[in-house]
Amino acid sequence: MDDPSGLAVVADGLGLKGPRGWAFRDVSADAGPGALIAVAGPSGTGRTCLLLALTGRMKPTEGRAVVGGLELPRRMAAVRRRSALAHVAGVTDLDPALTVAEHLREQELLRRRFGDALPRPRQLLRPRAERRRERRRHIDEALATAGLGLGALPKGGRTAVRDLERVEALRLSLALALLGRPRLVGVDDADLKLSAAEREEVWELLRSVAGTGVTVLAVCSEPPSDAVVVRTDADRSGGAEADGPAAPTGVEPDDSSTGVEPGDSPAGAGTETGAPAADPARTDDGPDAAPDQTGETPGAGTADKAEATGAAEAADRADDDEKEAADDAIATTGRS
Incomplete structure (x- = not known):
């Protein structure tokens, strides 16, 4: 060549x-x-x-x-x-x-x-x-x-x-x-x-x-x-922090990346997407661990559950986002 x-x-x-x-x-x-x-x-x-x-x-x-x-x-x-x-x-x-x-x-x-x-x-x-x-x-x-x-x-x-x-x-x-x-x-x-x-x-x-x-x-x-x-x-490694306060000017923070819906307790909202899943033995606190709808801060078991859920949902979104972005590129360029 x-x-x-x-x-x-x-x-x-x-x-x-x-x-x-x-x-x-x-x-x-x-x-x-x-x-x-x-x-x-x-x-x-x-x-x-x-x-x-x-x-x-x-x-x-x-x-x-x-x-x-x-x-x-x-x-x-x-x-x-x-x-x-x-x-x-x-x-x-x-x-x-x-x-x-x-x-x-x-x-x-x-x-x-x-x-x-x-x-x-x-x-x-x-x-x-x-x-x-x-x-x-x-x-x-x-x-x-x-x-x-x-x-x-x-x-x-x-x-x-x-x-x-x-x-x-x-x-x-x-x-x-x-x-x-x-x-x-x-x-x-x-x-x-x-x-x-x-x-x-x-x-x-x-x-x-x-x-x-x-x-x-x-x-x-x-x-x-x-x-x-x-x-x-x-x-x-930072997950929610990377898409939250550290977002550059002009880019809206992406709340969905944390895996926590708006209105959740502070313990759930602070979850980092890169954190490891919590130990199931720690998250099973029984029916008393359900989120308190009165606005009170949930117990430690609820925070661990929110952390594990947020990490799993963020990982799924990462796979979906890459596939979706690649599909957009394919639709634009066709066979290279």
């Missing part, structure tokens, strides 16, 4: 809020061109949303981000043109009925039609056979960078996607992304459902892609030691 200059990624206090709360918040990053960046954190903490935001597919709500010198969200379209996505569920899904060669041919046709700049008149005058050889070379380079050898597949290029192993499917998705010669490539769920050996194989692959000069942004659960790590769960 060509040796493009990767995009530097800088973020400070970046956050994205959906209709039901924050997908992620207070995320910072500082990585140079050609870096391997690992977006790490538990499922439901906005990892995919951050990936889509830094590649220009979702609009951040607060904070500052600059990708390749392009400020987000003002230059989102320019960042999209310089980046590509791989292995993102609902966005870059492979068709299990199509073969590897059919996917490559389809993506190359789409790139020629929509991805490249207008060809120069001299290029249009070249013999068709020469143009065909150039397209074949372009595909071969993308496959080599992604480490996918057609000769190693059961039926070569005629192998159906449904017959690919998990790592082979990831390599194919990455090759399709590299056909557009991006300067930044985002890979979702890089280590999902992989063994330790397969995870190391994937990280070695992503290191080699970064070695070509392309910046790699990979979502994962366990980041490698040599990656620039960006975490999406750093603000989850």
Whole structure:
């Protein structure tokens, strides 16, 4: 492949809020061109949303981000043109009925039609056979960078996607992304459902892609030691505090994130979403522990129950918010 200059990624206090709360918040990053960046954190903490935001597919709500010198969200379209996505569920899904060669041919046709700049008149005058050889070379380079050898597949290029192993499917998705010669490539769920050996194989692959000069942004659960790590769960320890008094000017505090309805007692309202669930032995105080509707402060057992309920509801909302935000991005962008 060509040796493009990767995009530097800088973020400070970046956050994205959906209709039901924050997908992620207070995320910072500082990585140079050609870096391997690992977006790490538990499922439901906005990892995919951050990936889509830094590649220009979702609009951040607060904070500052600059990708390749392009400020987000003002230059989102320019960042999209310089980046590509791989292995993102609902966005870059492979068709299990199509073969590897059919996917490559389809993506190359789409790139020629929509991805490249207008060809120069001299290029249009070249013999068709020469143009065909150039397209074949372009595909071969993308496959080599992604480490996918057609000769190693059961039926070569005629192998159906449904017959690919998990790592082979990831390599194919990455090759399709590299056909557009991006300067930044985002890979979702890089280590999902992989063994330790397969995870190391994937990280070695992503290191080699970064070695070509392309910046790699990979979502994962366990980041490698040599990656620039960006975490999406750093603000989850405070929960209610992060969405309450600390909210920046112009952003309304999100009471729903605490898991406590308006009018609850002070003991329930002070619950932190990141706190661990209370011991059931402590929360079972019998019928006398029911909330006092007269306005009196409930007992300790009621406060523990409210804490456990708020933490569980906040965790459920975090999963729902990330899925909802990803669905919005899919509806906007279609297949990348």
